[in-house]
Amino acid sequence: MKKEKKYYKIGEISKLYKISSDILRHYERIGLISPDFRDENGYRYYSKKQIWKLNNIRNLRNLGVGLVEIKEFLEERNIETTKYVIEFQLKKIEKTMEELLQLKEELEVKKNNILYYEDYKNFNKPIIKNISSRKFIKKNGDFKYDWEIDYELRILNEKIEFESDFIFTENQIGATLKKEEFINSNYNTYYESFIINECKGEIVPEGMYLTLVFKGSYKNTTKYYENLKKYMELNNYEVIGDIFEIYHVDIHITENEEEFITEIQIPIKIKRFS
The missing domain is CATH 1.20.5 (Single alpha-helices involved in coiled-coils or other helix-helix interfaces)
Known part of the structure; x- marks a missing residue:
C-alpha cells in the first residue's frame, strides 16, 4: 500500500492551487498560513492542516475580501x-x-x-429635427484629430456612474464645434468632448436642429458642413449655438473608416428680417 504523503513543498502547493510561490510566501509573512517545518536547506514543508486554508483564502479573495479580514475570519471561525x-x-x-x-x-x-x-436610408440628407433635452458631461480642450478626442473621451468616461468601454455603453459620445468656427468655415477644430447620458451632467434644453448623418471618413466632414450651410441659406435658417458631432459608429466599433457613421447637429432658428 502506498504511504500517504504528509508534507508538501511550496512548489507543489503552488501547482495544486494555481497560486504563485511569491503569493504563498506573502501569505506566510502576514500569518495567513505557516509551514510546519523547514529542512536543513531552508525548504518549507506544509501539512494538510495548513493548506486546507487555501481554499477559503482563494474563494474569499475572488470575492474581493481583503487579506486582513480573511486573517480575522480564519482565526475566529464560528457559526x-x-x-x-x-x-x-x-x-x-x-x-x-x-x-x-x-x-x-x-x-x-x-x-x-x-x-x-x-x-438607414437618409445618409447625406439634411433633416430638421426637434431634439428633446439631454444631459451632457463635457470636457474642454482643443482637438483636431480623432485620436485626441478619443483620449479626452476616455478621461471623461471615468466620470460616468458605471465604468465601461465605449463599445459596451448606450451613452452617445462626440465633440463640439463652436458656432463662430462654423460661421468662419473652420470645421476641424473642436473645443470640447462630451458624453450624453441619463445620469448626470449639464442639461442642454430641447431645441430645433438641422441634422445630417454621413458614412465614411472624418476627412469628408468639411464637405457636409458646406452642404448644410448652403441648405440653411436657401431655407432661411441661422445657427444659434454650438454644433454637436455624434459618433454613432467609430474606431471603437470598426477600424474601417468607410464604416464610420457620424451625425452633425446644428441648432437653428428661422431668420427674421427687420
Missing part, C-alpha cells in the same frame, strides 16, 4: 462569522448579477443602434 461570510458572498453575487444585467441592456442598445444604421 456567526461563517454566516456573515456567506451573506457577504450572496450580496457580492447579487451585485455581479445586477452589473451583468446592466451590461446586457447596454449591449442590446448598442447592437440595435448598429442594426438601425445598417438599414
